[in-house]
Amino acid sequence: MISLDYQSFDEEVERRLGGVAASARVRWPTIGRVVLLHRLGTLEVGEVSVVVVVSSPHRDEAFEAARLCVDTLKGSIPIWERDTWAGGDWSVCPHAIEPVDQDGVEDHNNRLALAEKRPG
Numbered sequence: 001m002i003s004l005d006y007q008s009f010d011e012e013v014e015r016r017l018g019g020v021a022a023s024a025r026v027r028w029p030t031i032g033r034v035v036l037l038h039r040l041g042t043l044e045v046g047e048v049s050v051v052v053v054v055s056s057p058h059r060d061e062a063f064e065a066a067r068l069c070v071d072t073l074k075g076s077i078p079i080w081e082r083d084t085w086a087g088g089d090w091s092v093c094p095h096a097i098e099p100v101d102q103d104g105v106e107d108h109n110n111r112l113a114l115a116e117k118r119p120g
Contacts, residue, residue, distance in 0.1 A: 001045050001084065002044075002084045003042055003043065004042070004044075004045065004047075004049065004082070004084075005041065005042045005082040006038065006039060006040045006041060006049065006081055007079070007080050007082070008077075009078035012077075012078050013038075013079065016076055016077050017077060020036060020069050020072045020073055020076065020100055021036060021069070023072065023100055024054065024065045027065070028056065028061045030056060030057055030058070031055065031056045031061060031062065032054075032056060033055045034052075034053070034069065035051065036073055037050070037051040037052075040079070050070060050073065052069045052073065072100060076097060078097050
């Protein structure tokens, strides 16, 4: 393989990334910041394509939440990879786009909305 080309369905990516982060926050309520990034465009083999960062008071929670995020991101975000091989052949690597697990996310969002309404 010579290079990878990532393309996305831009209208859905940000919303779904937010859902992945919210899902992690439901499972691990004490985690702090969550950063999810998937590069787009052409990358050389070996370049970093995905970055997931989770801060937490506890190392195990951060690692577990980051693993959940990267695994969920790979299966639920509409980003597709095309591989270029020697000789110019393209190989498309499609995968089904799964919904982000929303168990508890609605309750989490309701708690956030209530917290924002509380006076100071």
